[in-house]
Amino acid sequence: MASFENLLHEIKDCKVCSEHLVLGPRPVVSVSPNSKILVIGQAPGTKVHASGIPWDDASGKNLRKWLGVTNEQFYDTNLFGIVPMGFCYPGKGKSGDLPPRPECAPLWHNQILGRLKEVKLTLLIGQYAQAYYLEKGREKTLTETVENFKAYLPKFLPLVHPSPRNGIWMRKNPWFEAEVVPYLQSRVQEILS
Numbered sequence: 580m581a582s583f584e585n586l587l588h589e590i591k592d593c594k595v596c597s598e599h600l601v602l603g604p605r606p607v608v609s610v611s612p613n614s615k616i617l618v619i620g621q622a623p624g625t626k627v628h629a630s631g632i633p634w635d636d637a638s639g640k641n642l643r644k645w646l647g648v649t650n651e652q653f654y655d656t657n658l659f660g661i662v663p664m665g666f667c668y669p670g671k672g673k674s675g676d677l678p679p680r681p682e683c684a685p686l687w688h689n690q691i692l693g694r695l696k697e698v699k700l701t702l703l704i705g706q707y708a709q710a711y712y713l714e715k716g717r718e719k720t721l722t723e724t725v726e727n728f729k730a731y732l733p734k735f736l737p738l739v740h741p742s743p744r745n746g747i748w749m750r751k752n753p754w755f756e757a758e759v760v761p762y763l764q765s766r767v768q769e770i771l772s
Contacts, residue, residue: 583612583694590666590687596680599670606666607633613697614660615770618642619712620704621740622665622679633661641741642704647764648771658771660698662691664707675744679707699770700733702763705740713737722752728759736763 590606597604607623609632618634626636634642634653643653653659665679666687672678692698703709706721712735718724724737731737739745739755749755 586690586694590691593666593687595686596667596682599680600667601670602628602668604667605631607631608662608666608691609633609654609656610660610662610691610695611656612694613657614695615658615697615699616767617660617662617692617695617698617701618704619701619708620661620663621707622663622676623668624676625668628668633663638740638742641743645738645741645760645763646767648767652771660691660695662688664711684711700766701735703731703735703737705738709737722748725759726752726754728762736766738763 587608590608593606594604602625605628607627620634623633624636627633643650646653663679665683667680669677669680701712703712709717709721709724713724713731717737718727721739725739728737738759739748
């Protein structure tokens with residue numbers, strides 16, 4: 580088994596789906612064997628593709644607010660591991676970015692997760708992460724899955740994507756900020772303390 584550093588190097592050099600990527604491959608992942616909280620989101624957007632820093636955008640600011648953590652805490656790989664469903668920007672679709680490339684998770688996730696022994700909580704952000712990890716155990720809709728978040732604890736905590744584009748969803752579902760966010764912040768502080 581290759582060292583963790585070698586595995587990350589392999590991932591960052593991956594070109595498996597380069598022919599499908601309009602901006603070319605630039606895998607974005609941030610994790611260590613000591614990560615305590617695992618963040619599994621969708622795929623980098625154009626800003627993250629440009630910077631190479633995961634969640635380096637408005638969605639990331641919202642996510643850190645929900646978590647109740649500083650930038651320094653969030654980017655400390657001993658605290659947070661960030662492993663998206665697709666490591667590269669997938670391109671633009673009709674109503675936002677395209678779905679994460681389907682090659683990434685089957686190719687890399689088991690290799691990464693098999694080496695993470697300290698993870699106490701995995702955040703499944705958005706429908707793609709929830710579909711992949713909860714499979715048939717999830718509810719019919721993302722809203723129902725997130726609303727029933729306690730059913731997936733202690734291992735998983737499903738979340739809606741923190742994109743500013745989800746403002747309408749947030750206004751329609753005030754229980755999220757009233758119930759889910761306080762639970763999330765409390766659990767994160769418990770794990771990090």
